Amino acid sequence: MTWLRLAFANLALSPLTTAVNVLLMGLGTASIVLLLLASAQLSDTMSRDARGIDLVVGATGSPVQLILSAVYHADVPPGNIRLEDAQKWAEDPRVKTSIPVSLGDSVRGFRIVGTTPEFLSIYHAQFASGGAWTKPMQAVVGSAVAAATGFAPGSKFAGAHGLVDGGHVHDGESYVVVGVLAPTGTVQDRLVMTSLESVWTLHGENVEHTHEAHDHETGEAPGADEHRHDVGHHDHDAHEESEAQSHEEDTHAHEGHEIAEARVDSEAEITAMLLSYRTPLAATSLPRDINATGSLQAASPAMEVSRVLQLVGVGMTALTAFAWVLVATAGLSIFAALYGSLRARRGEHAMLRCLGATRGELLLYLITEGLLMSLLGVALGVLLGHGVMELVGSWLSNSRGVVMTGWTWAPSEALLLLGLLCVGGLSAFIPAIQAYRTDVARTLAEA
Amino acid sequence: MSHNSSANPVVEAKSxxxxxxxxxxxxxxxxxxxxxxSLAVIGPSGCGKTTLLHLLAGLLKPAAGSIEFLGRDITSMGGAQLDRFRGQYIGMVFQRLFLMPALTVRQNVELAQQLARQPRDNGRIDALLQQLDLVELSHRKPRMLSQGQAQRVAIARALVHRPALVLADEPTSALDEQHADQALALLKEAAAEVDAALLVVTHDTRLTGRLDRELEMRTPT
Known part of the structure; x- marks a missing residue:
């Protein structure tokens, strides 16, 4: 306690030097903490968004682009594919579930995804209000969309062509919101989901059994009640069982599957088909078989995410290296401050020995000073790092729907803090050794 | 350089x-x-006055001979043991005072008590600050003190733990005559109050007659 108090008092004696050292250490710490938090949460977010999707079938081109567009909704898709072609693979025995997605429009910067209600269950979505669409031109909005636009059940909006704000607005066609999802912490929060027919309708595709009859003003369509179903994955096992059941139950089959049956000969297009494997073994053969067709591309979110994270990782590594340079500078600054003051404090150290301090205590005293400066810097850096992450996270959450927060701990943070404190201890070590070796008699005689 | 043996020696050196x-x-x-x-150690520069003081404090190891402090041979003590022994039984005042600049007057005095491994005794500190007229200055940092005031703080620090021996090396050389007289009087009085032995190394002949004995050293040939 004596040494801690004395070390604190000494730091307070040179406030400017102490402040500079603490600030340097704080900036270095904050940079590393920020990078750790961002990379850990980016990885988590990407894994969470791809959960339940083993394979994406889409147009040929860049697999990363396909995954970024169809899973993360962060890029334009490489192109469209015929539903009929994708459906063939959806019915493959190696496939457990299949969900078509069709992109192309947006509203106020949020993407409109034409899909089946099974899409809602990928992220275990719960409805905050309303329910799933039952007819074309009805839409379900994610929590971030609702928060940003104020959409609630009954709200109407027109979609705009293109995946970013500012595209041509489909004036004549209005969507009506029928459901708002509770937050899932996934990409779904910032999506507007509707039926495939809605997207086809707006893009003038031949939608024989729905488009001709449905009312664009209200979104009502004849026989819509027959398509009502629960939110849930399109499970082929369940479907096989249902085929043996009554005709009435057949009319309640999943919308996506019904579409496939009704439009198998049409030219209808989708952007991608999201598949999950029946068994892990499918991962070895299914992508290869799909890619062998030449007209389709199969991409694994896990592999492409890993590739993206590797690319991001290069930048992160560079930034982390820069942050460590800041930490090293802080360490050197602490060393310079303590070493530079040694000469002036030699008499003080000799007097401490006269008062009964041992060499070991003198060593501890100097190291405590270095550690204290580091500790103050690290504490400042942790607050700064987490605070900035929270600010950035709030902004990303509001503007991009990306869930990131500063009020969490990165797994390696504790180890980092320990390392940073060691930097302070090491910085003080040489000055501490010098103090340890103080020749008391000579110092007093020369004074 | 001998002295009649006594039944109550604090420090005794031989050969x-x-x-x-x-x-x-x-x-x-x-x-x-x-x-x-109280003893004044006098002699010309380089005669070994300060070296003797350092030997008695255990800051230097003698080439030969023994030093017994309260019956214990300090020349055989190890580093940390000797440091702790010094802190406990010896108080020291130097020409340069080496007060801790980061601490207040009171904290400087407290520090000496803590390094002597004594339990905190606020009553003792208060009494000493009172005795040395430092109460009003107790929250000041050393840079806010005059030389005379700082000297009194150094005396308080040397005596707060009731040492058996007070060693003072040229304690008055930076002071004018009036302040030197006062400082020596305070040192004697405070040392006597705790029945401590007092050894003052000085070249100031005015002071020698004011101490019980004097030891004149000559430059070794």
């Missing part, structure tokens, strides 16, 4: 010698200082 390289710095056949006694 004490110390060399800087090949040069003899101290050669003393026998030396003794009793509790409550």
């Amino acid at each position: 004490l010698s110390f060399r800087y390289g090949s040069r003899d710095a101290v050669n003393i056949d026998s030396f003794q200082l009793d509790a409550g006694e």
Whole structure:
């Protein structure tokens, strides 16, 4: 306690030097903490968004682009594919579930995804209000969309062509919101989901059994009640069982599957088909078989995410290296401050020995000073790092729907803090050794 | 350089010698200082006065001879043991005071008590600050003190733990005559109050007559 108090008092004696050292250490710490938090949460977010999707079938081109567009909704898709072609693979025995997605429009910067209600269950979505669409031109909005636009059940909006704000607005066609999802912490929060027919309708595709009859003003369509179903994955096992059941139950089959049956000969297009494997073994053969067709591309979110994270990782590594340079500078600054003051404090150290301090205590005293400066810097850096992450996270959450927060701990943070404190201890070590070796008699005689 | 033996010696040295390289710095056949006694060590520059003080404080190891402090041979003590022993039984005042600049007057005095491994005794600190007229200054940092005030703080620090021996090396050389007289009087009074032996190294002949005894050292040949 004596040494801690004395070390604190000494730091307070040179406030400017102490402040500079603490600030340097704080900036270095904050940079590393920020990078750790961002990379850990980016990885988590990407894994969470791809959960339940083993394979994406889409147009040929860049697999990363396909995954970024169809899973993360962060890029334009490489192109469209015929539903009929994708459906063939959806019915493959190696496939457990299949969900078509069709992109192309947006509203106020949020993407409109034409899909089946099974899409809602990928992220275990719960409805905050309303329910799933039952007819074309009805839409379900994610929590971030609702928060940003104020959409609630009954709200109407027109979609705009293109995946970013500012595209041509489909004036004549209005969507009506029928459901708002509770937050899932996934990409779904910032999506507007509707039926495939809605997207086809707006893009003038031949939608024989729905488009001709449905009312664009209200979104009502004849026989819509027959398509009502629960939110849930399109499970082929369940479907096989249902085929043996009554005709009435057949009319309640999943919308996506019904579409496939009704439009198998049409030219209808989708952007991608999201598949999950029946068994892990499918991962070895299914992508290869799909890619062998030449007209389709199969991409694994896990592999492409890993590739993206590797690319991001290069930048992160560079930034982390820069942050460590800041930490090293802080360490050197602490060393310079303590070493530079040694000469002036030699008499003080000799007097401490006269008062009964041992060499070991003198060593501890100097190291405590270095550690204290580091500790103050690290504490400042942790607050700064987490605070900035929270600010950035709030902004990303509001503007991009990306869930990131500063009020969490990165797994390696504790180890980092320990390392940073060691930097302070090491910085003080040489000055501490010098103090340890103080020749008391000579110092007093020369004074 | 001998003194009649007493039943109550604080420090006793026999056949004490110390060399800087090949040069003899101290050669003393026998030396003794009793509790409550004050001694002026005088002599020309380089005669070994300060070296003797450092030997008695255990800051230097003698080349030969023994130093018994309260009956314990300090020359055989190890580093940390000797440091703790010094902190507990010896108080020191130097020409340069080396007060801790980061601490207040009171904290400087407290520090000496803590380093002597004594339980905190606020009553003792208060009494000493009162005795040395430092109460009003107790929250000041050393840079806010005059030389005389700082000298009194150094005396308080040297005596707060009730040492058996007070060693003072040229304690008045930076002071004018009036302040030097006051400082010595305070030192004697405070040391006597705890029945400590007092050894003052000085070249100021005005002070010698004011202490119980004097020891004149000569430059070793």
